[in-house]
Amino acid sequence: MIKVDQHSAKTTKMDIGSKLKFFRIQRNLKQEDLARGIISVSYLSKIENNLTSPSEEVLQLLCERLGVSLIEQQDDTILSELIAWYKLMMTSNGDEIRHSYEELGRKIQTANTKTYMYFVLFELRYHLYLQDLEQAKLLIHKLQQFNDIFDLQMHYYFEKFYAIFSYRLNNYADALKHLKVAEKLLQRNTNFDSSEEADLFYLFGLTYSQTTKVPLSITYTTKALHIFQAIYDLKRSAECQVLLGICYRRIGEYDRSEESYLLAQKLSESLNNKYLQALIFHNLGKLYSIQRLHPQAIEEFEKSYYLKEDRGLDSKLNSIYCLLMEYDNMEDSTQCRKWLEIGKSLLTSPDELVEYHYYFTIFDYVLADNMDELDVYFQEVVLPFFQQQDLKEPIIKYAERLAIYFESCYKYKKASYYYSLCYQELKKQTFLY
Structure with a gap:
């Protein structure tokens, strides 16, 4: 009973x-x-x-x-384990995170209401960690129904996790809205440690970076970096340096960008963190590419690719695609074909990572010098997909390429169309309208 x-x-x-x-x-x-x-x-x-x-x-x-008891007993031990589990999710220790979820799922059945609510909140963060957005959406809907009984900390976590959910959906304006609410709640609560504040600042930095508000991204990321450095969190410090490198690259401060990446590289080497090393090499590749230092870019992209043995397929394909573009810029068709075949061999299903199927098909047409058929394929298949997914960069890249081709063939109407398309997408990307 x-x-x-x-x-x-x-x-x-x-x-x-x-x-x-x-x-x-x-x-x-x-x-x-x-x-x-x-x-x-x-x-x-x-x-x-x-x-x-x-x-x-x-x-x-x-x-x-x-099937519950409403006798409220102190669950300090379980609550401490929940907080520890949540902190693990900020350090990306995969196996331990999954094991903790299973253990806590068994213990929580006898916990009090408050502890159970924290479990559901952190379960939301767990599904965001796994990038299971469907399950995260269900939990958000469930949590919204008892939002009125959250205490201050619960409310903070909910707003922060909702921001991460919106960020994962590329809804950056909504993410910022929830981050700003979370920031106000954080300022009203003295129970959070400095690492929580730093993590929130880092999320601001990421989100402002995605909305091209680079000065704000640098401000928040620098705040996060100073806190992580003060508590000797080397991994999070390295992540901040990478984000600063991306920001400096976007505003043309290439020397400062390289400096940030190299500082991050030293930290990642001391941690022997292959994930971070691959990320840094990839971003160094992008930095050298934008400066048209194609051999140096290729070297960094290759180092990144070979460190991604245990990474997801999309991460490997991203490196391959970057290598394809660099070799294409160098007009090295032999290396282009080599990496194109590697990329196509990794895609075993036509429904898998459709974006890369399109990229590789485009390169098939380019290497065959079949630009007229590429024109048809681009118009009927690729462009609608890129527009639907809001992928501005490839639209600009391939629209410009087709414009140059048709201009060289004296097909000025076609060339004008593609130049106009390129210009319209550039306006959106740089907020010129």
Whole structure:
């Protein structure tokens, strides 16, 4: 028999009705499902909104149907384990994160309401870590239903995690909206340590970088860097240096960009972190490429590629695509064909990473010097996809290439169309409108 006593409501800030609502939603039950045969739906609604208190007998029956006890005991140990699990997700230790999730999932069944709510919040962060956006969306919807019973810290975590969700969907304006709410909540709470503040600043830096608000990105990333350096978090310091390198590259400060990347490289070598090393080599490749230092860019992209043995397919294909573009810029068709075949061999399904199927097909046409057929393929297949996915850079790149080709053939109407397309996309990318 599940025990319920009258002291339940005094042991937590959450009222009995709020707790019942939380567990009902957590069990995916409607009010009708919980109330059936015990009380009316309207009476349950009043209880859940803390407008009335149920009798002990009614509370007992509701708890039995939910399979919970509302006796609130201190779960300091489990709560500490939850916080430790959350911090692991900020350090990307994959196996340990998954193991902790399984362990905590078993322990949490006997936890109190507050601890259980933290588990659901951090479960949202876990699915974001796994990039399981569908499951994350379901959890966000569930959490929104008991947003009114969050304490300050819960509210902070929810806003922060919602921002990460929006960022993953490339909805950067929405991400910034939630980050700004989280920042205000963070300022009102003294219980967070400095690493939490630094992580939030880093998220601001990432998001402002994606919206090309480079000065703001540099400001927030520098704040995060100073905190991570003060607490000797070398990995996060390296990540900040990489982001600063990207920002400096975008505003043409190439020397400062290279300096940031090389500082990050030293840190990643001391940590023996292959993921970071691959990321740094890739970004050094992009830095040298934009300066038309193609041999140096190729060297960095190749180093990045060969460090990606355990990485996802999209990461490897990204390196291959960058190598293709560099060899194409050097007019080295032999190396282009070599890397094109490597890339195509990694794509085993036509539905897999469609973007790269299109890139590689474009290079097939280019290497065959078949620009007229590329024109048709680009118009009918590639351009609609790129526009739908908001991929401005490849539209600009290939529109310009086709424009130059048609101009050289004296097909000025076609050339004019592609130059116009290129200009329109450039306006969007550089906010000239």
